[in-house]
Amino acid sequence: AVIGGHPGTSGFSDYVAAFSGREYVKGIRQILHPPTFPAGHCLEPQFVADVQWLGTQGLCFDICIRPGELSDAAELARRCPETRFVLDHCGNPALQAGDATAWKSGIDAVAGCEHVVGKISGLIVTADPASWTAGDLAPCVNHTLDAFGPNRVMFGGDWPVCTQTAPLDRWIGALKEIVSSRAAEEQRRLFHDNAAAFYGV
Numbered sequence: 001a002v003i004g005g006h007p008g009t010s011g012f013s014d015y016v017a018a019f020s021g022r023e024y025v026k027g028i029r030q031i032l033h034p035p036t037f038p039a040g041h042c043l044e045p046q047f048v049a050d051v052q053w054l055g056t057q058g059l060c061f062d063i064c065i066r067p068g069e070l071s072d073a074a075e076l077a078r079r080c081p082e083t084r085f086v087l088d089h090c091g092n093p094a095l096q097a098g099d100a101t102a103w104k105s106g107i108d109a110v111a112g113c114e115h116v117v118g119k120i121s122g123l124i125v126t127a128d129p130a131s132w133t134a135g136d137l138a139p140c141v142n143h144t145l146d147a148f149g150p151n152r153v154m155f156g157g158d159w160p161v162c163t164q165t166a167p168l169d170r171w172i173g174a175l176k177e178i179v180s181s182r183a184a185e186e187q188r189r190l191f192h193d194n195a196a197a198f199y200g201v
Contacts, residue, residue, distance in 0.1 A: 002027040002062050002086075007054075008047030020057055026199045027060035027084075032069070033092060039069050042076045051076065055083030060198070062119075064088040070106025077113035084115050084198070089122030089158070090144045095136055096128060104143055111147035117198055118148040120175065120190065121156030124165040132165065134174035141178045150186040154195040 003019065005028035006012060019025040032042055041047065042063065051061050061083055065073050070091050077085050087110050093103045110116055123137050145153055155175065159168045179187050195201075 001025050002029045002060070004029055004031075006030060007050035007061075008041075008044055012050050013053060016054070016057065016059070025059070026201075027062060027086070028054060029062035029064065029088070032063065032065045039066075040072060042069075042072055043079075048076065048079050051083055052080045055080060060084040060086060062086040062088055065092065067092050067094060067103045067106060070103070070110055074106070074109035074113060077110065077116050081115065085113070085117070086154075086198075087116055087118050088156070089125075090118065090120060090140050092122065093126070093140045095123065095126045095132075095140065100139065100143075103140075107144055107147050111144075111149075111152070114152075116148075117152045117154060117194065118144050119154050119156045120144060122158040122161065124162055124171050124174075125158070127165055129165045134177045137174055138178045141175065145179070145182075145186075145190070150183075150189050151194060153190050154198065155191050 001024055003025060005016060007028070007030060016028065030042075042065070054061050061080075063073050063076065063085060073087060073091070091103060091107050091110065093100060107118075111118065120141060123140055124132060127136055157168055157172070162168055162171050165171075179190060
């Protein structure tokens, strides 16, 4: 399990300590893209201190952030070098927005932190439900794979949220189509080996 939690809030360490040492709890996840969280929230001093503390507890931190704030995610990772991170949903690119230049720069910045793993998940949520194809997802998938490299990417189904756009099997099928030209070992790492190694399962 990667459980929900709110770094930077009162009682966070006590909350996490209740799960300390439990074999099946691997990390904490914070969704930072709701409008209630202002830009820069993850760089507030107590937030950073709490994420640093997670590393001392052997727990990872999943960060789910708006695409325009990927530079904040990179800076958080740099300030927490002893904590392992997962960047959820390829940094939440807006697939219908057109110009992906800023998103690509943000992904490159996060991928430059070697203790961050990129999760290929959640992409279809911002696709056009009526007409999306594997080709619509391919640029974001391929850039994320190339930026992080074959050893630092993992697949996430994002079920049931993905079903807002398509059934899980269609999303998985599209991803398999996109990566079909990559080496079999790279595909195995994406869909299994990297996650198993990262979470120790």
